[in-house]
Amino acid sequence: MAIERTIYREIPVSPRLWAAAALLAAFVLSGLGAFLYVEHRGHVATGMTNQIVWGMPHVFAIFLIVAASGALNVASMASVFDRKIYKPLSRLSGLLAISLLLGGLSVLVLDLGRPDRLIVQMTHFNFTSIFTWNILLYSGFLAIVAVYLWVQMDRNVHPKWVKPAGLLAFVWRLALTTGTGSIFGWLVARPGYDAAVMAPLFIAMSFALGLAVFVLVLQGLCVLARCPLGQTLIERLTRLLALFVAVVLYFTVLQHLTNLYAAEHTGFEAFILFDGGVFPLLFWIGQIVVGSLVPLALVYGRKTPVSPGLASAVCLLVILGGVAQIYVIVIGGQAYPMEIFPGYEVSSTFFDGQVAGYAPSVPEVFLGIGGGALALFATGLGARVLRIVPTTLSDQNLAGKGQE
Numbered sequence: 001m002a003i004e005r006t007i008y009r010e011i012p013v014s015p016r017l018w019a020a021a022a023l024l025a026a027f028v029l030s031g032l033g034a035f036l037y038v039e040h041r042g043h044v045a046t047g048m049t050n051q052i053v054w055g056m057p058h059v060f061a062i063f064l065i066v067a068a069s070g071a072l073n074v075a076s077m078a079s080v081f082d083r084k085i086y087k088p089l090s091r092l093s094g095l096l097a098i099s100l101l102l103g104g105l106s107v108l109v110l111d112l113g114r115p116d117r118l119i120v121q122m123t124h125f126n127f128t129s130i131f132t133w134n135i136l137l138y139s140g141f142l143a144i145v146a147v148y149l150w151v152q153m154d155r156n157v158h159p160k161w162v163k164p165a166g167l168l169a170f171v172w173r174l175a176l177t178t179g180t181g182s183i184f185g186w187l188v189a190r191p192g193y194d195a196a197v198m199a200p201l202f203i204a205m206s207f208a209l210g211l212a213v214f215v216l217v218l219q220g221l222c223v224l225a226r227c228p229l230g231q232t233l234i235e236r237l238t239r240l241l242a243l244f245v246a247v248v249l250y251f252t253v254l255q256h257l258t259n260l261y262a263a264e265h266t267g268f269e270a271f272i273l274f275d276g277g278v279f280p281l282l283f284w285i286g287q288i289v290v291g292s293l294v295p296l297a298l299v300y301g302r303k304t305p306v307s308p309g310l311a312s313a314v315c316l317l318v319i320l321g322g323v324a325q326i327y328v329i330v331i332g333g334q335a336y337p338m339e340i341f342p343g344y345e346v347s348s349t350f351f352d353g354q355v356a357g358y359a360p361s362v363p364e365v366f367l368g369i370g371g372g373a374l375a376l377f378a379t380g381l382g383a384r385v386l387r388i389v390p391t392t393l394s395d396q397n398l399a400g401k402g403q404e
Helices: 016-043 055-073 071-081 082-111 117-123 129-154 159-187 196-226 232-261 263-275 276-298 308-335 362-385
Strands: none
Touching: 016 082, 016 196, 016 362, 055 071, 055 082, 055 129, 055 159, 055 196, 055 308, 055 362, 071 082, 071 129, 071 159, 071 196, 082 129, 082 196, 082 232, 082 362, 129 159, 159 196, 159 308, 196 232, 196 308, 196 362, 232 263, 232 276, 232 308, 263 276, 263 308, 276 308
């Protein structure tokens, strides 16, 4: 069945839909309550300090922003690389990308200290700062993907403009993830961040995390919309996810080998890999074992097809590993003390030369979960009012598309 004959529909109203909406709304409200609580009491209500200025909300926000870029990968494969089997999923890919980015940015609003400072940030630009560049990249991404989604849904402009719009969105999403990774790669003062490999690492992470979230959302929407989801599509997406996980693992190894080769970074590597308390546990168990080796073994270590249940398990493991990886990068990079005077031991009442402690507070966790719930709620709302989900994704409907 060609893309112009694919029939889309809105998600019908059902008890399952109301239950999912109520659950997500509860998490969104809890996140809003945490936001108001911290905004009223100040950052003293969180676990963040003068040493750890980016905490658990930033971990969630970065995860959602990186996943937003990767969620668009399915639409890019269909429009830019002409993989026709993925074309029925292009609309959902664009909608999910917009929703995830909005969820991530909503968490970051609290980082401004006062929400009304967002107006100042949007009207006064310091182009020597990577954060200003990222504001332009984020707002540009929302606008471009919105136009891309409209082009996909308007059959009058679809044939002529879908590929140029898809190419522009693909290039922009690479720039967006490069900018997010460069936030850390260009911070030369901290030995845990100062690495050019951060940009390609974050691009690889976006492919893996975005696709993992996409597969879970696709399965959930297919249940709500009563859309048959064939084994072939699940198999392809899961094996592609495993490939992206392997690429992330490769860049992670490259990052740490590069740091071990440079004498100025060996102290940080010992801290992250061996004697940094919770950070080595999150790195080896959370990121490497749970988020990388186990998913690769589940996908490539079996001869039978990947079942929907196994695909969901693999996606959840990849997401948990991704959260652990971002936590190690963001929190671990700040916890390790900066070397202000190389060759000298520094100590003072301001904790110079000491490892910074950090424990996420309950409002921080609920704020981050609320951002994720907002992204999922927006996706469901968009699928309810727009024709996003195909009526069927069965193997018979998709037969032959992989070879076209």
